[in-house]
Amino acid sequence: MSDKPDISEVTSFDKSKLKKTETQEKNPLPSKETIEQEKAAATS
Structure with a gap:
């Protein structure tokens, strides 16, 4: 038997x-635009 x-x-x-x-x-x-929108919504 070999390995x-x-x-x-x-x-x-x-x-x-x-x-x-x-x-x-x-x-x-998600697209780059969707990511940017979510980042903006999270910081506000």
């Missing part, structure tokens, strides 16, 4: 069998 995992399956994996999917951002970061 390294068996990667033989990974090297023989066929990427062409994968389906193409569109990624959607579930929790997008």
Whole structure:
């Protein structure tokens, strides 16, 4: 037994069998303008 995992399956994996999917951002970061507005609201 070695410390390294068996990667033989990974090297023989066929990427062409994968389906193409569109990624959607579930929790997008706020824009710079939104951050500035929140900072201004917090200081007043």
